[in-house]
Amino acid sequence: MIKEGMLLTFILEVLMGIALLVLVSRARAGKKIPVIHEIAGLTALQEAVGRATEMGTPIMFVPGKGDLADAQTYAALPVLDYVAKSCAEYDTRIIVPTGVAVVHPVADAVTRQAFQAAGKGDSYRETDVRFINEQNWAWAAGITGIMEREKVAAQILFGAFWAESLFLAESGNRAGAMQIAGTASTSQIPFFVAACDYTLIGQEIFAASAYLNPEPSTTGGLVVQDWGKMLGLALVILGAILATFGNNTLAEFMLK
Amino acid sequence: MKREGPIALLMISGVLYIVSVMLASPVMEPVAATLDDWYKIVVGFINLVGIISLTQVNGRAVLRKSSGWFYNALLIVVLYGYIILGLVGGVGNVAFTRIYDNILTPILMTIFSTLTFWIGSAAYRAFRAKNLDAAILLVAGIVVMIGRVTLGSAISPAIPKAAEWILNFPTVAGMRAIEMGAAIGGIVLALRMITGLERSFMSND
């Protein structure tokens, strides 16, 4: 038997799991599944690459401070792949400073493969994907150092960030770089909104990565997330209406 | 074994854990406790990875005599010196705590405090009422900035009240929706991991 207080969790997650598997297998079989409509800031990514190409200076892609258990890291990697491919196409340098030891080899592989996919495997520079430091501030200071030395044209900040977010964004601004940020670290969003040219807010980064890398598992996952949020919306509205008439059956049921 | 093995381990350990936590079964109960124990031991014993990476990055810079290699050398010397000091003398040893309290602490606090200045210049530069969204952000920000300090109540008791209201109602609503969405997002990622759909953590071939 399911433990007390776990029943609703169990039912909802089993349903979500089934929905995910069905959607993924449908997508793999080439059948129709819902598509992603709303994507913010994507044209800006192209604009950044264009600007760097024009200026002949590199692009900096910062994949955040999350580890491999952090959903945001998985959102940042497809964007890195996309930007790296564009950079390879236009022969623009891309610098990727990493701050998490376990993420470093993954970021390196993503960038390298992007260059190879664009047929520019030779122009990939191993030293441009750099592990800086695990410590936030040392990592951030390292990035700003590179920014000043290399005169980067654009800084793209994607993934999980902590208190160093504003420090990075402000230094990018000081260096005159165009800045695009995307994070689901809620407490840091205001600083990116304030200091960057374009900001993807919260879950928009997951949509962006699924859109850029329309692979059945990510797209299917995003559709299930939407269904989850729709459920939340329905619960809230229905619950509020019931509460207005003094009925709290639904509210009680939530504790099951 | 390079790919299937890890995925199998991920799925088995995850499913075992979930079953032992969700099922009210005395047989399964100790499984979760054992896995918790193992998890803690793995985490507790892989911490040298960070130190090795730090040594590698800085050591390489020293060997190549790249610009500023002096700082990298200093870092390595201090790192190992401090580790030896701690291991030999113990956690309570005076030199070890002195260095932590009187050298590390002031530097760390000061670095953190530079954020006040960054935040000031960011606010000045970015809080411009360029469009409706920006204007809303600006007004909410100013009300809360003044309302949450003693000066606010000195000017008018209405200002702290307005700040409290902004924090207690619209902000709670916005943050709550973000939190609910994040919960669902995290669960979907966990489902993708445990069903073996998410494998990009292994792409370092």
Added chain:
Amino acid sequence: MEVSIFTKLDSLDRRWIFAFQALVFCIVILNPVGLALNVGDQVRTAFEAIESLPEGSIVWFATDYQAANAAELEPAAIAIFKHCMQKNLRVISGSTWPEGGAMMSRLINYVAPEFPDKEYGVDYLNLGYRPGGQVWLQQLTDDLPAAVGGIDHFGDPISAYPIMEGLEVIQDVAMIIGIHVGTPGTPEYIRVITDPHNVPMITVLPAVSVAVTMPYLASGQLVSIVASLRGGAEYELISGFSGTAMTGMDSQSFMNLTIVIFVILGNIGFFYNKYKEGSSGGGGDNV
């Protein structure tokens, strides 16, 4: 060509702003005005919750922060710690952050001199850091002495300490004081300990985390949030243990005022330029 002052307002060098901010700090610290401080509902609730704990109850200090955050959080933590000592409560701390043990040692150094009759191991205890994050928190709910490996921060066996009496699992504590700044922090405690086991928790948070944590307060999953230095000052005021936070309130007021003034000046410059040129100026953003 003469540049109008309004044009300049749109694009001041940030170093002028830095210098002005530093000046304001100096002036206000040296000439405190002493603006009146009121104790807010949150701090009052926290104070009353601790006030109502029966003598001998255990309070768990989750010291999940590091030296960088000490300035903002310590005043509140110290005032609450002193309050606990005054009420003859037992304070035990543990941390998911490697620096947490050192942070508790700092707190003890501040509090102990005021309570010479209180003893380590009898009235307060520092269990220090253990790895594992929320997994370790889960272990605390199963078997606390085993989860800490039977020793305190200094490697001494805890079985010898009378303070441990009656503490088998973390559910036995009467209150958790979560001094949290990141991950692991408040959400982990809520998910693993307080929500499933109904253990009341008060969190001491840096201002940056407050808005993000508010939904948990509004939903009743937290007793109270003691926010930042201001929360510390209010707690000092209500508990009568004067500390360092009170003196900071003026500076906060004037620094916030300074930033607001710069924001307004920036907007004046912005609109002046827009009016003059008919086009937008300044650093672009899509807010």
Added chain:
Amino acid sequence: MSNDIWVWIGAILTLGTYSVLYKDNPVYRVLEALFVAILAGHSVVINWFNFQKPTIVNRLGEGKELIVVIPLLLAALMYFRYSRKFAWLARYPMAFLMGIGAAYVLTKNLKPMFLTQARATMLPLWVPGDFGATINNWVVVLGVASVLTYFFFTVKKTGPVHGFSRIGRIYLMIAFGALFADTVLGRVSVTLVRFQFLLNDWLGLGI
């Protein structure tokens, strides 16, 4: 002026660190190397005394818990990541950690983060005799619903959905404005303590 050597050291370190506000410089880089090294070293030492040593000595050393060898071996595999040939072995400990991590998310998150939050939003939209509470409840319910809508990605946002999602964005802007402002408050307190240290403790002014 203080005559305590540690206060002087603290003051020099503080001023040296602030020098970065003017521009990056050698003093700052020395201090940066110091703090990174000390912080990393500290965590190694603490972890050894608080966890690794007692685990080895008390559990493995006395030979009563040989099963502990399994996780220790798993952890040891992590160190193969430095070998080109055997780097894939490091995936095993990572897979284990991620499996347990996912299990935690699936068993612990939904209720407190989603269900309880939805429950707390089920507020009456009409509170008899209390107009203020009625308004506040509307503000919360409308806010949660519209922000959730703002984050729908597979729904075409036209007509009323667009309008509702726009309201969600306005809520977000209010929340971010408040969050920004609140953060200023906290950061100021950190700086304040440094300035108090410099002015009061070091220079002996204003006490």
